[in-house]
Amino acid sequence: MSAVVFYIATIVNYFFIYNILAWGLNIQFGYAGILDFTYITFMATGAYIAGVTSLGRQQPGTGVVYILGWHLPFPIPILLGGLAAAALGLVIGLVAINRLRSDYLAIVTLSVGIILYSLVGNFTNLFDGFNGLVGVPEPLNGQVHLGVNTYTVFYIAVAGFFMAILWVVAHRLLRSPLGRTMRAIREDVDVAEAFGKNTFRIRLWAMVIGSFFAGIGGALLIGFIGAFSPDGWSTQETFIIWAILLIGGRGNLWGSVLGSFLVIALLSEATRYLPSIPNNAFLEPALRNIVIGAGLIVVLRFRPRGILPERKATFAEVRAPAPPRESARLEPGHAD
Amino acid sequence: MPTDAPILEIDNLSRRFGGLQAVDDCSFSIQEGMLAALIGPNGAGKTTLVNLVAGALSPNSGHVRFGGLDITGWSPHRIAARGLVRTFQISREWAQLTVLENLLVAAPDQRGEGIWNAIVRPSVGRAQDRELVAQALDSLDAFGLYAMRNEYAATLSGGQKRLLELARAVMARPRLLLLDEPMAGVNPALTDQLAGHIEQLRRGGITFLLVEHNLEFVEKSCDHVVVMALGRTLATGVMGDLRRNPEVIGAYLGGESVASAAG
Numbered sequence: 001m002s003a004v005v006f007y008i009a010t011i012v013n014y015f016f017i018y019n020i021l022a023w024g025l026n027i028q029f030g031y032a033g034i035l036d037f038t039y040i041t042f043m044a045t046g047a048y049i050a051g052v053t054s055l056g057r058q059q060p061g062t063g064v065v066y067i068l069g070w071h072l073p074f075p076i077p078i079l080l081g082g083l084a085a086a087a088l089g090l091v092i093g094l095v096a097i098n099r100l101r102s103d104y105l106a107i108v109t110l111s112v113g114i115i116l117y118s119l120v121g122n123f124t125n126l127f128d129g130f131n132g133l134v135g136v137p138e139p140l141n142g143q144v145h146l147g148v149n150t151y152t153v154f155y156i157a158v159a160g161f162f163m164a165i166l167w168v169v170a171h172r173l174l175r176s177p178l179g180r181t182m183r184a185i186r187e188d189v190d191v192a193e194a195f196g197k198n199t200f201r202i203r204l205w206a207m208v209i210g211s212f213f214a215g216i217g218g219a220l221l222i223g224f225i226g227a228f229s230p231d232g233w234s235t236q237e238t239f240i241i242w243a244i245l246l247i248g249g250r251g252n253l254w255g256s257v258l259g260s261f262l263v264i265a266l267l268s269e270a271t272r273y274l275p276s277i278p279n280n281a282f283l284e285p286a287l288r289n290i291v292i293g294a295g296l297i298v299v300l301r302f303r304p305r306g307i308l309p310e311r312k313a314t315f316a317e318v319r320a321p322a323p324p325r326e327s328a329r330l331e332p333g334h335a336d
Numbered sequence: 337m338p339t340d341a342p343i344l345e346i347d348n349l350s351r352r353f354g355g356l357q358a359v360d361d362c363s364f365s366i367q368e369g370m371l372a373a374l375i376g377p378n379g380a381g382k383t384t385l386v387n388l389v390a391g392a393l394s395p396n397s398g399h400v401r402f403g404g405l406d407i408t409g410w411s412p413h414r415i416a417a418r419g420l421v422r423t424f425q426i427s428r429e430w431a432q433l434t435v436l437e438n439l440l441v442a443a444p445d446q447r448g449e450g451i452w453n454a455i456v457r458p459s460v461g462r463a464q465d466r467e468l469v470a471q472a473l474d475s476l477d478a479f480g481l482y483a484m485r486n487e488y489a490a491t492l493s494g495g496q497k498r499l500l501e502l503a504r505a506v507m508a509r510p511r512l513l514l515l516d517e518p519m520a521g522v523n524p525a526l527t528d529q530l531a532g533h534i535e536q537l538r539r540g541g542i543t544f545l546l547v548e549h550n551l552e553f554v555e556k557s558c559d560h561v562v563v564m565a566l567g568r569t570l571a572t573g574v575m576g577d578l579r580r581n582p583e584v585i586g587a588y589l590g591g592e593s594v595a596s597a598a599g
């Protein structure tokens with residue numbers, strides 16, 4: 001298998017995984033208007049839990065320390081990763097989703113994310129601290145026994161399988177009365193509440209479902225890379241997914257696909273080919289963020305609602321035969 | 337027609353904002369079937385009272401009963417689900433939803449709002465939507481908004497937004513509609529149109545309590561008026577009598593406006 005195929009397959013895998021991540025944030029923010037500034041924490045939760053439930057018991061002497069070590073077969077670790085992230089989303093949502101204040105939510109999520117980050121980094125017994133997990137088994141490779149290059153191509157099917165299912169979930173949710181009410185909550189939570197909507201519960205659902213998406217994305221990521229450490233989920237990684245969502249267009253699932261293609265496959269990849277500057281290891285990630293940030297500013301300047309804005313919902317009009325009564329409706333009945 | 341049991345009872349309701357007593361030991365009741373008005377000068381506490389009744393604010397003391405049920409301290413969505421629906425003094429449409437969607441969201445008891453039906457059984461929501469769409473289109477037709485049905489609500493004119501507020505509130509199938517200045521800032525033709533809709537809906541069985549400054553409309557159409565001033569209930573009755581009430585004249589109406597509005 002040629003290096004080019006391997007290279008393209010790698011990008012496709014990232015592209016698929018970031019589609020899932022962007023859809024999850026789209027559900028939280030694009031549908032329900034939840035300012036989740038620690039989205040990446042849910043991705044990390046999925047990655048860690050999938051990691052420690054697919055790894056076997058820790059080996060003494062390797063120096064890698066972690067909890068669980070259940071050595072569960074595919075697809076259980078990935079699902080557990082999603083569920084663990086959803087559970088964390090539920091807990092954070094219960095604390096932070098106050099029906100009156102959305103800026104409050106932003107601050108709480110940001111703080112909780114930073115606290116969890118240093119917790120995971122410093123409590124080395126959980127997920128081996130800042131060193132992170134390594135040697136995570138490749139999903140299904142115990143069965144298919146593929147070499148590195150072929151497995152990378154094979155993994156497109158694994159990631160694509162989850163992507164297809166989650167697409168259906170996100171799409172149905174968006175088109176459902178529940179998704180419509182989520183969007184109304186996004187537009188004006190007080191009015192939605194005044195119309196009998198339990199806005200707290202509905203936003204909690206958006207939080208939990210979005211976190212589940214993040215967890216599945218994280219689980220697929222650790223299965224693909226085989227390793228995961230706090231470097232992979234610093235606060236700036238949350239910004240990348242926000243950039244994907246806003247560039248693509250919130251409330252539009254194809255927008256998220258376009259956004260992750262542009263950000264992951266183009267902008268982010270392109271910075272790899274810039275001439276490297278010796279003795280400056282931080283420059284490449286910094287350049288990546290600058291390029292993505294610039295792209296975001298350009299898009300928001302010319303298309304404030306994203307390249308593919310939310311689509312207008314239309315409905316089949318099955319009505320009683322009478323056409324609109326232009327004259328009658330200007331003169332409603334008056335009291336005699 | 338009014339029956340004996342009041343649909344809404346306000347009992348010694350009070351609400352403070354810091355040092356300001358916005359609603360001060362206020363009591364009155366509204367009978368089922370009434371078209372009632374709540375009037376009073378700016379700052380009298382009318383909007384605060386609406387917020388207290390609808391659950392958007394909780395009172396410092398006192399009680400609110402709706403249909404015989406003590407709803408004091410309930411969350412707004414629980415109160416609304418019981419059939420007490422309110423509108424806002426400033427139009428608050430869901431801007432990036434279409435006009436039709438604004439009505440659809442307002443409908444109560446939507447089975448497609450359940451998470452299971454939304455994701456696993458989308459046909460349930462679609463089936464109910466077909467009925468709701470038909471109902472909403474008829475309503476938009478009656479309110480003169482049919483042509484705008486697929487436009488974002490944000491694009492409506494100020495007057496159209498007022499109509500949308502009312503159409504949307506009706507979609508919620510309320511028992512009691514609490515309207516906070518439904519005619520504020522609209523032209524006379526639209527005022528008449530809104531008045532016609534309100535009277536028609538009242539004949540259809542909805543009880544109204546509306547905050548209104550248009551005394552001509554209040555006099556002509558409302559069969560019960562509550563006057564508030566400085567957070568208190570100053571007087572209740574019909575507009576014709578209230579005009580001759582010296583307390584009401586002193587606190588609110590003023591000689592000139594009584595004369596002009598009565599003429």
Ligand SMILES: Nc1ncnc2c1ncn2[C@@H]1O[C@H](COP(=O)(O)OP(=O)(O)O)[C@@H](O)[C@H]1O
Nearest residue numbers: 353356358376377378379380381382383384385
């Ligand atoms: N959220 C609030 N915080 C502080 N003061 C308020 C608040 N809402 C209303 N007020 C004050 O309470 C009084 C009554 O206001 P309001 O109920 O809006 O009167 P009205 O609707 O009759 O004009 C006013 O003095 C107003 O400034």
Ligand SMILES: [Mg+2]
Nearest residue numbers: 382383384425
């Ligand atoms: Mg007011």
